[in-house]
Amino acid sequence: MSDRGAASEGMRVSRAAAQRLSLYLRCLTAWPSDAEKISSSQIAAAVGVSDAQVRRDLAALGHLGQRGIGYEPRELATAIREALGIHRTWRVVLVGVGNLGRALLRYQGFRAQGFQIVAVFDNQPTKIGECIEGLRVRPLHELEATVTTEGVELAILTVPKEAAQSVADALVRAGIRGILNFAPVVLRLPQHVQLVTVDLAIQLEQLTFLVQHANGVAPPAFNG
């Protein structure tokens, strides 16, 4: 921990702010030179939020900026990674080798950010034993033991909705700490297990909602 401000300040990173921090981090890693400073308005322009918003979010991480200058990209990236908890590697299992599961396994974005998928599970006999991205698909009954002995902390759940709750229960019994759920159900978990649900149908419905209500908006009036 450096002598600059740490997260021990009086401010907290809200859940909404955490989403934005991920975006800021992308912008920082794409920043041309590590030496060159970056300002809140530059980040804001890249991510599509207000500069005041960026400053508020970053101030919650400590005193990282230099007045009149801006922020140092490397230092800022480190602070954001620490705030998000991605300064270290997380061991992850994926349960459910359907189309979506395969897509996520092949998605390189996870590995790049320090997520290590250590095992893959499915119930279907035809899939068990198959190798995907160097990982052998294991039978579901091995799930609990694997999570416990391998020290797995996170799970990606891409099983059919009928199976989701029972698999989640098994994960909880095995001591999982967080679940990224893609099944279109409301999972019941104990409070000490964190949950993020990504529901694709709901996102598409959100889009139709926006389109339907965008009828009355004023024309662009673009003045650039």
Added chain:
Amino acid sequence: MSDRGAASEGMRVSRAAAQRLSLYLRCLTAWPSDAEKISSSQIAAAVGVSDAQVRRDLAALGHLGQRGIGYEPRELATAIREALGIHRTWRVVLVGVGNLGRALLRYQGFRAQGFQIVAVFDNQPTKIGECIEGLRVRPLHELEATVTTEGVELAILTVPKEAAQSVADALVRAGIRGILNFAPVVLRLPQHVQLVTVDLAIQLEQLTFLVQHANGVAPPAFNG
């Protein structure tokens, strides 16, 4: 439109509320009997929000409940579908036949909710002509013409991040009204085109953020 309250009331459905309406709708379609009434607290328990929240959200759709009784599931479902804009069919194109694109094409949840995927596009010669779920993969240069002539309103974007903005631009030129974007980039669109971005890496980072900050929470103290 029935004689019961419609969306012409003084209240608006907020974006946050729209997300929940999707969940309420799921709960309603799974409700055992269409004849039996359903109460705000029953919906709340199923979805995991407060009953006051449910009543607020539903009140924004008009006077649909009966005091002392509850809501009629069929009528409520209809009102929610109308509010979300899914009371009709939407014509959709999918661009980018990678693993994720294939997964979404095979995902039955979309078709069930009235989303009709009318065409699929990719740039890669080896993929063009291939049939997926009854749809022939078309070359990207046909995209604009197809969207225009087929009256397509929505697009699902599952292309690599390098291609996302240029494909989005083509969609905008063709008159698209909304884009569901899975590429990990911040798309620039005119204000009259709606955008929902689903960023898988960010969701996983959100999860590590929650896990990391859940250390200090009080133990469950489950009193059931």
Added chain:
DNA sequence: GGATGTGAACGACTTCACAGCG
């Protein structure tokens, strides 16, 4: 000068508590 950090105003959303009605 220029950009940060932050009190204060503002706005959006949620919860409370209860009046109102079937």
Added chain:
DNA sequence: CGCTGTGAAGTCGTTCACATCC
């Protein structure tokens, strides 16, 4: 009596505006 609908209060998040510091 039970459940909805809704003012009022409360909470959370965002924007404004400017003092502060390099």
